[in-house]
Amino acid sequence: MDNTNPQGQESSNRICRLFGIRYPIVQGGMVWCSGWRLASAVSNSGGLGLIGAGSLHPENLRHHIRQCKAATDRPFGVNIPLLYPQMQEIIDIIFEEAVKIVFTSAGSPKTWTPLLQSNGVKVAHVVSSSLFARKCEDAGVDAIVAEGFEAGGHNGREETTTLCLVPQVREATSLPLLAAGGIGSGAAMLAALDLGAEGVQIGTRFALAAESSASEAFKQRCLGMAEGDTKLLLKKIGPTRLATNGFSRKVQEAEDRGASAEELREIVGKGRAKKGIFEGEIENGMLEIGQVASQARRIEPVSEIMAGILDEYNRLASRKQPVFA
Amino acid sequence: MDNTNPQGQESSNRICRLFGIRYPIVQGGMVWCSGWRLASAVSNSGGLGLIGAGSLHPENLRHHIRQCKAATDRPFGVNIPLLYPQMQEIIDIIFEEAVKIVFTSAGSPKTWTPLLQSNGVKVAHVVSSSLFARKCEDAGVDAIVAEGFEAGGHNGREETTTLCLVPQVREATSLPLLAAGGIGSGAAMLAALDLGAEGVQIGTRFALAAESSASEAFKQRCLGMAEGDTKLLLKKIGPTRLATNGFSRKVQEAEDRGASAEELREIVGKGRAKKGIFEGEIENGMLEIGQVASQARRIEPVSEIMAGILDEYNRLASRKQPVFA
Numbered sequence: 001m002d003n004t005n006p007q008g009q010e011s012s013n014r015i016c017r018l019f020g021i022r023y024p025i026v027q028g029g030m031v032w033c034s035g036w037r038l039a040s041a042v043s044n045s046g047g048l049g050l051i052g053a054g055s056l057h058p059e060n061l062r063h064h065i066r067q068c069k070a071a072t073d074r075p076f077g078v079n080i081p082l083l084y085p086q087m088q089e090i091i092d093i094i095f096e097e098a099v100k101i102v103f104t105s106a107g108s109p110k111t112w113t114p115l116l117q118s119n120g121v122k123v124a125h126v127v128s129s130s131l132f133a134r135k136c137e138d139a140g141v142d143a144i145v146a147e148g149f150e151a152g153g154h155n156g157r158e159e160t161t162t163l164c165l166v167p168q169v170r171e172a173t174s175l176p177l178l179a180a181g182g183i184g185s186g187a188a189m190l191a192a193l194d195l196g197a198e199g200v201q202i203g204t205r206f207a208l209a210a211e212s213s214a215s216e217a218f219k220q221r222c223l224g225m226a227e228g229d230t231k232l233l234l235k236k237i238g239p240t241r242l243a244t245n246g247f248s249r250k251v252q253e254a255e256d257r258g259a260s261a262e263e264l265r266e267i268v269g270k271g272r273a274k275k276g277i278f279e280g281e282i283e284n285g286m287l288e289i290g291q292v293a294s295q296a297r298r299i300e301p302v303s304e305i306m307a308g309i310l311d312e313y314n315r316l317a318s319r320k321q322p323v324f325a
Numbered sequence: 326m327d328n329t330n331p332q333g334q335e336s337s338n339r340i341c342r343l344f345g346i347r348y349p350i351v352q353g354g355m356v357w358c359s360g361w362r363l364a365s366a367v368s369n370s371g372g373l374g375l376i377g378a379g380s381l382h383p384e385n386l387r388h389h390i391r392q393c394k395a396a397t398d399r400p401f402g403v404n405i406p407l408l409y410p411q412m413q414e415i416i417d418i419i420f421e422e423a424v425k426i427v428f429t430s431a432g433s434p435k436t437w438t439p440l441l442q443s444n445g446v447k448v449a450h451v452v453s454s455s456l457f458a459r460k461c462e463d464a465g466v467d468a469i470v471a472e473g474f475e476a477g478g479h480n481g482r483e484e485t486t487t488l489c490l491v492p493q494v495r496e497a498t499s500l501p502l503l504a505a506g507g508i509g510s511g512a513a514m515l516a517a518l519d520l521g522a523e524g525v526q527i528g529t530r531f532a533l534a535a536e537s538s539a540s541e542a543f544k545q546r547c548l549g550m551a552e553g554d555t556k557l558l559l560k561k562i563g564p565t566r567l568a569t570n571g572f573s574r575k576v577q578e579a580e581d582r583g584a585s586a587e588e589l590r591e592i593v594g595k596g597r598a599k600k601g602i603f604e605g606e607i608e609n610g611m612l613e614i615g616q617v618a619s620q621a622r623r624i625e626p627v628s629e630i631m632a633g634i635l636d637e638y639n640r641l642a643s644r645k646q647p648v649f650a
Binding site for chain 2 (some may be wrong): 012013022023024129130131148149150157158159160161162163164165167168181182183185187188190191192193194195196226227228231232236255256257258259291292294295310313314316317318320321322323324325
């Protein structure tokens, strides 16, 4: 585990210290993208990789954790949407496999945080408002991810953008803070730190990495996107950012004519995200991806994505912006 | 006109040079907020004030321009939504009153830019996509404002946030670039510059300034807002960000049941923004304001808002972010 800077001193960055990582870059846990290959690649590059439990059956999660341990000796974690139906089983596996970092989302941080922490697990929780950030602090979580409107997949109801959200969460809590949503470059990472974050969580860029388990067809579709080619849809059942395709147009058309939550649930049906992301059904599947996809150019290995972001960040952080006197 | 830095040298910032201003901070032109009092106060504080023509009858615009000239010897401009019904009259007044800076929005920059420029007017155009930024460059405008989803009032259809939009517009054009939407602090200004902007356009903070012509009731309502208290509504007739109130709930309810554009136009009716912003009908008026309103604390004079933003910006720009080696 390398959580020291080149001089061998402990990092002054709280995110790096908390998770024992070299760079304050966390790979977001994403359904059908972030198995052990992606997570271990990010951890091996000095960031924090997360296995996304949301699209894994419990025993499959155990398999991914074991593969990840074999593939890296650096820290990695598991992302658990707290609405997962078999939570107790998942938690048992986290303990049995001695996972030391868990990111939770989509539920109350109070329910599982104490149990996880009493078993030596560091807990970060994803929020979309400073109201929930304060609830996280009350629940005793170790870190917070503030995720804005531009993020892919499941999203907050308030529609607050990362630019507006991060300063408000920073003011609401003193916890170590990661910014998420719309971050896929060193410039955006620097902007996030200027706004008060201490690190970033990056989803979309890593969803399109070579090591992502998303299908080639999904990656190519997302890489060909223009600005405005994602939309926050399904607000009546749970806001979700999707790339435009036949399925999203069907949802949009239904929403435009006032379709009920029940009807929308029927249109979505079962396994729609798996179809779109994992199986590459580009027209009829659900394509969860963030706005920042239109900035991505090609499928790259994680090591190159990390190096590119860090090089740009370091270059911009070293170049002083003008002072206006 | 003071467009030099304290050493008397010309500014190295292209926005400052272009408009002859000291700080690259432009006050957004806003209906019912930005008359001559607000515009001249911003210009007198070293930024660029804009009289918002959108809510002024032509002869009233002439009155505001003359009052503004009397109140400041610094550069100021006029913001013109190009869908304005009496465009030719407005343009005639711009020339007759020798206004030297015009910001245009909501229409094609090709129609009026050449005529304005041939009469010595500098033209900036507001866009919400890099596609339109390229059209601006083709039209020969002098500067671009890239305005993101979090901005108040009329808004783009693509819903691209400032964090995602600014780097894409920066890449699409070499023109002087202002970032807008979600910017109300020095930290956000620094973030915008890190993303590639050379200055910022600020609406919401100035809409709530002492010199804004918005009603006291409107300002107090906006200052009491929490995160999530604005929403992008009216997407079928022209996306507009509004503060939550009785009127916005009526619109939301209509949209949820699939109301047509025609029905929405009927619900909005005539003079709804004037009612909400200028006359202070807080429940039944239309309250155009940006997400960043929830960061504002109190009604302040423009000079204090400007000083606060610049102090924070300069402090943060002088403090180096860590480099991650």
